[in-house]
Amino acid sequence: MKSTPRSTSEARPSPRRGLVLIIASPSGAGKSTLSRLLLQADHQLALSVSVTTRPRRPSEVDAMHYHFIDKRRFEAMRERRELLEWAQVHGNFYGTPREPVESALAAGRDYLFDIDVQGTLQVYQEMRNDVASVFILPPSIPELIERLRRRAEDDEATIQKRLASAAEEIAHWPEFDYVLVNDDLNRTFAGLQAILGAERLKRSRREPAIGLLANELTSELKHTKIG
Helix, strand or coil, X not given: CCCCCCCHHHCCCCCXXXXXXXXXXXXXXXXXXXXXXXXXXXXXXXECCCEECCCCCCCCCECCCEEECCHHHHHHHHHCCCEEEEEEECCEEEEEEHHHHHHHHHCCCEEEEECCHHHHHHHHHHHHHHEEEEEEECCCHHHHHXXXXXXXXXXXXXXXXXXXXXXXHHCCHHHCXXXXXXXXXXHHHHHHHHHHHHHHCCHHHHHHHHHHHHHHHHHHHHCCCCC
């Protein structure tokens, strides 16, 4: 018998498990700008809003950039294992609430994490197969210093602390899936978009639905005669 072609209207969607895209870098290398651009361009991607005990900067909005909480509440969340990852950076605590992320991945939605190296390594331990990680390198140290000063949100003492941490953070670059050098913002952003697109198409993220379709096609072909 002849096989009946599938019409476009009958085509089924290919659901997949969501992914966590982590963007990490030394302070001033551009991860926040790249994250913002990616969220503006890709409405299928949601930002994971971390909790932090550090003071809010003048340009930041509570519940948009971070959930700003006190240390006592942070410690309570950590003890109840409500944080997927947490880290202490420059004397302040940061963490990612667990439940929203796990629910989103199960529903096939993607999350963007704008976190540091410490947080990335902890997320690896919890859900490595769900993660695609990108490390952003500055093109040079003078450029990194200039970006930190141009930001005009940290005093000189804080800038020195961030520079002191940069060498340790950069040493972790081999532990990331991808590395981009942010010497040109547009080119770096294009690379980031390409990474996200490729990760969404990975077989491992689409395997249940693709496996079902492949089995159906194989079965149909066994019973199909042309002519």
